Amino acid sequence: MSRKKLIAIGCSFTRYRGQGIDDIPVWPTLLSEKLDMECVNLGRAGMGNEYISAKLIDTILSEKKEDIGLVVLMWSGWQRMDFEDTNDNWVKLRPSPGPGTRNGILYKPEAFLNIQNYKTMIMLNNIMLKCNNAHNATMKSLRHFLIAQKLLEDIPYLMVQGIGPVYLDEFIERKSKHIWLQSFLNSKIFDEIDEKKFIGWPILKPIGGYTINNMLDKIDPEQKELRMSDKDTHPNAEGHKIISQEIYNAYEKIYT
Amino acid sequence: MSPDFDHNFPRWPQHLADKLDMECVNLGAAGQGNEYILSKLIDTVLTEKNIGLVVLMWSEWTRQDFQDPANGWYSFHPHRDNSETEKYPIDSKSRNSILQYNNTYDVTMKSLRHFLIAQMLLKDIPYLMIQGTSPLGRHCRAVYAKNRRAFFKLVINAMIDSKIFNEINPDQFIGWPILKQIGGYTVGDILNKIYPERNQLKISAEDHHPNAEGHKIMSQEIYNAYEKVYL
Numbered sequence: 093m094s095r096k097k098l099i100a101i102g103c104s105f106t107r108y109r110g111q112g113i114d115d116i117p118v119w120p121t122l123l124s125e126k127l128d129m130e131c132v133n134l135g136r137a138g139m140g141n142e143y144i145s146a147k148l149i150d151t152i153l154s155e156k157k158e159d160i161g162l163v164v165l166m167w168s169g170w171q172r173m174d175f176e177d178t179n180d181n182w183v184k185l186r187p188s189p190g191p192g193t194r195n196g197i198l199y200k201p202e203a204f205l206n207i208q209n210y211k212t213m214i215m216l217n218n219i220m221l222k223c224n225n226a227h228n229a230t231m232k233s234l235r236h237f238l239i240a241q242k243l244l245e246d247i248p249y250l251m252v253q254g255i256g257p258v259y260l261d262e263f264i265e266r267k268s269k270h271i272w273l274q275s276f277l278n279s280k281i282f283d284e285i286d287e288k289k290f291i292g293w294p295i296l297k298p299i300g301g302y303t304i305n306n307m308l309d310k311i312d313p314e315q316k317e318l319r320m321s322d323k324d325t326h327p328n329a330e331g332h333k334i335i336s337q338e339i340y341n342a343y344e345k346i347y348t
Numbered sequence: 349m350s351p352d353f354d355h356n357f358p359r360w361p362q363h364l365a366d367k368l369d370m371e372c373v374n375l376g377a378a379g380q381g382n383e384y385i386l387s388k389l390i391d392t393v394l395t396e397k398n399i400g401l402v403v404l405m406w407s408e409w410t411r412q413d414f415q416d417p418a419n420g421w422y423s424f425h426p427h428r429d430n431s432e433t434e435k436y437p438i439d440s441k442s443r444n445s446i447l448q449y450n451n452t453y454d455v456t457m458k459s460l461r462h463f464l465i466a467q468m469l470l471k472d473i474p475y476l477m478i479q480g481t482s483p484l485g486r487h488c489r490a491v492y493a494k495n496r497r498a499f500f501k502l503v504i505n506a507m508i509d510s511k512i513f514n515e516i517n518p519d520q521f522i523g524w525p526i527l528k529q530i531g532g533y534t535v536g537d538i539l540n541k542i543y544p545e546r547n548q549l550k551i552s553a554e555d556h557h558p559n560a561e562g563h564k565i566m567s568q569e570i571y572n573a574y575e576k577v578y579l
Contacts, residue, residue: 153511175449176457185449205448219436223414239465271417280394
């Protein structure tokens with residue numbers, strides 16, 4: 093009898109740089125070994141939650157339920173925008189609070205397709221950021237979470253938030269941050285999420301949740317041991333071991 | 349969920365509710381797209397207990413919906429030159445750039461996902477769906493003005509090749525598979541068939557939304573489908 097499948101969907105925290113063969117063993121590979129499952133890694137660098145939802149739907153429609161051992165969704169940045177083209181080509185749009193440096197992070201305006209003029213680029217970046225503001229992105233991501241949960245009702249699954257969800261630099265005023273947190277907590281979806289199967293729920297540190305980034309930073313606050321380098325904060329081989337163990341622990345609690 | 353303009357006549361949801369002896373909850377909002385519709389559906393499924401029927405009238409596929417806590421929902425129509433009415437007006441070059449992302453294939457696939465998700469959310473609730481306005485008519489004029497054939501080839505292939513296509517329940521999606529070229533239809537097509545000039549069923553020469561008579565016809569079409577599936 094063939095092994096069941098571990099299906100992992102996420103961004104570059106799931107499939108580093110999206111190369112054909114990953115540079116380092118990433119958490120889906122390590123987890124599938126622990127679980128003795130076949131690894132299907134659908135992670136793609138740069139992608140957001142629209143991509144993750146689309147790939148989940150593809151999976152549900154193409155894989156036989158009895159062949160799936162576990163689906164793990166590692167959710168990406170909520171303000172990332174994903175667009176699909178033919179032949180499974182996906183294009184990303186990441187309007188950011190740029191240009192400039194804030195809290196030591198360099199933000200560049202998005203390089204929009206067919207736009208050469210720098211001022212136009214900044215204008216479009218700012219408009220798209222206003223449209224896809226933190227509140228909008230949060231509500232949309234909550235919908236993604238709920239829909240995924242419903243789609244996976246009859247299939248073993250776990251979810252976790254990989255990277256930081258929104259650009260907190262947007263919240264220069266404390267009041268705005270408060271409004272945003274309220275909208276997250278007050279959403280009708282908030283209480284519908286099955287927190288046993290969402291590792292780190294409710295995601296945000298101020299309300300007792302955590303992301304994979306938070307988890308790694310707790311162990312390695314200087315980001316020296318578990319990250320690729322000073323400039324590349326993706327988890328390194330050791331970081332991926334810790335991530336796979338965290339997910340395995342959650343799996344054990346629920347499914348064994 | 350149909351657009352709700354400020355004209356003083358009953359819309360199809362009210363007519364239909366009267367026919368079915370149900371209370372009407374019309375969550376339509378002018379200008380919004382399918383993300384809004386799906387969001388309102390999720391709200392409804394999570395809050396309402398006594399549902400007799402949900403009808404989703406899907407909107408143009410290219411519309412992008414956004415929300416913020418202060419102003420609620422707004423919609424961006426990259427396929428229209430709405431610089432005078434849009435919240436964040438942009439020039440045509442910028443609009444064309446956005447259309448590279450929000451391209452024909454992308455919006456087709458996103459809408460198919462919306463349909464499937466809605467169907468899944470409504471599996472235990474009586475429902476019907478229908479495409480209201482032409483899904484991509486204006487988008488086609490904006491992007492493929494000179495090559496409509498290539499445009500429809502792309503959309504039809506995207507739809508038919510998608511894993512979702514065969515999952516949609518045609519009994520509960522009135523006019524499925526939507527596009528005339530593959531045997532489907534929209535509300536617009538229904539009205540056009542009755543009055544090809546549509547003058548009798550439009551609000552005015554400038555405003556092509558269905559008038560009072562148009563809304564009666566729409567409600568009858570949905571009622572007929574309801575009868576077939578649920579009575």
